[in-house]
Amino acid sequence: MASKVTGIERIHEVGLGESYKASDGLEGTGGGGGRGSGSMEMRDENEVDETVLEQGIEALEGRGKKWYAYLMTRDFWLVLVIGQVLALCITATNTFSTLLVNKGTSIPAFQTLFNYVLLTALYTTYTIYKYGPKKYFKLLLVDGWKYIILSFMDVEGNYFTVLAYRYTNLLSAQLINFWSIICVVIVSFLLLRVRYKWAQILGILICCGGMGILLASDHITSGSGDSTPTQVKGDIFALIGATFYGLSNVFEEWFVSKRPMYEVLGMLGLFGIIINGITAAIFDRGSFRSATWDGQVGGYIVGYTLALGIFYSLAPIILRMASAAFFDISLLTGNFWGVIIGIKVFGYTIYYLYPIAFVMIVLGLVVYFLAGSMLGDSRKPWLGRYQEGGVAGVGTAKRRAIREARREGVVGAGEESV
Structure with missing residues (x-):
């Protein structure tokens, strides 16, 4: 460990005993498959000598002296593509949420419950297989409270974002999400010691400029731009949801950089079921009784769950290869994809500023890594x-x-x- 640790790292070290840290897991290592040999390979790989890491890091950095070096790597293009897949996934979930509201079914907590069930079925099962019951229950006792915090922020981010669609439209709700970028930058700077380079700041500003053009376009095409009280309420809920999303993205980046992805996703799903279930029981009871229930609604919920499941499965990869900040600015392109879907599904009309804004956001993503290194944001x-x-x-x-x-x-x- 580094000589200085942040408060969040001290929490982790205090809560995690040495014997537990020694058996740290690693996904995708070796061919053992079982808990015995697989655990040994995982432990050895993670406990590699620091001299080896030093020479490996310096060798990689030594090949990236030019300012555009990282842009020429396979990792950069992979991160860019994954970011767009995630943007399409989140656009799909937003579309299904809007379709459900249009059918008279607004159940923001209940409709997300199935996603956490899916994560638990896939990743908690695999985590128990890799760790064994004894180590898994020790994980619950030692680290469970940290994952409860992460799950709470994630559940409430989903709840308030979906709730916003009850009061506002697809475009307006998505436009608010840029606030999560500000939350990510502030929290990363204060808690995780992230220091942003000039190109990263410029890239974020360019992306926010593209978002500003989208806002202007939305204002122009909406006529006077006056908001009804319900639209204002929807915008407030979207802002709250974006805040929770920003916080959860930073904490998830921290978790997946120190722990196996299957463990993080499994714990997120397990505690998500509990927290989301309580949220649904409290806030969705009235909506549940008055909701429309038919085959079409069931199809929308299935589509929403599958899109969100793919989103959750890919998010840790981009959080490792890039960062929570890059992750959030990548999702800004979802507004453009949302317009494309809105034209076909909801009869929206596209304004000429939307393609310009999309190009600006993608340009901002490229600029973000101009002054980076061969490791990009993967070096935490x-x-x-x-x-x-x-x-x-x-x-x-x-x-x-x-x-x-x-x-x-x-x-x-x-x-x-x-």
Whole structure:
């Protein structure tokens, strides 16, 4: 670990015993498959000698002296593509939410419950298989309260965002989501010691400028721009949801950089069922009784669940390879995809400023990495100089450093333990 740790890291270290940290998991390692050999391979890979990490990191950074180096890597284009897939997924969930409201079925908490059930079925089951019941229940006792906080922020982000569609339209609700970027930048700066470079700040500003053009276009096409009281209420709910989303994205980035993705998603699903179920029981009872229930509504809920399930499964990868800030600004393009769907499904009309705004946001995503390194945002400041405090999982700088060290001959091809 680095000599200095943030408050959030101290919380993790106090709550996690040494024996538990020694058996840290790693997804996608080795071919063992079972809990025995698989756990040993996972532990060895994560406990690689710091000298190996140092040489691997420096070798990678040494190949990225030019300002555009990262833009020429496969990782950058992969991150860009995954970001657009996530934007399409979130647009799909927003569309299904709007379709449900149009059918008279506004159940913001209940409709998201199935997503957490899906995550639990997939990832909690796999986590128990990898860890074994004894280690899994120890995880619940030691780290459960941290995942409860993450799940609470995630559940309420979903609830208030979906609730906003009861009072406002698809475009207006999506336009508010840029607020989550501000939350991410502030929290990352204060808690995770992230220091943004000039290109990153410029890229964020360009993306927000594109969002400003979308807002202007929405104002022009709506006529006078006057808002009804219900639209204002919808905007407030969207802002609250965006705030929770921003906070949960930062904390999830922190979690997946230190823990296996399947563990994080499994715990998020498990506690999400409980918190989301309580939220639905409190706030959705009246709406549930008055809702329309037919095959079409069932289809919308299934579509919503599948789109959200894909979104949750891919999000940790981009949070590892990039950052919560890049993740959030990538989702801004969802507003453009939302307009395309809105034209076909809801009869919206497109204004000439929308394509301009889309190009600006994509340009901002590219500019974000102009002054970066060969590792981009995958090198997390809270994991130590050579990422020794992180998990060597899919998309992490630590894993890339280990592979680079092997390529350079620092670690023998057959040496799994260091």
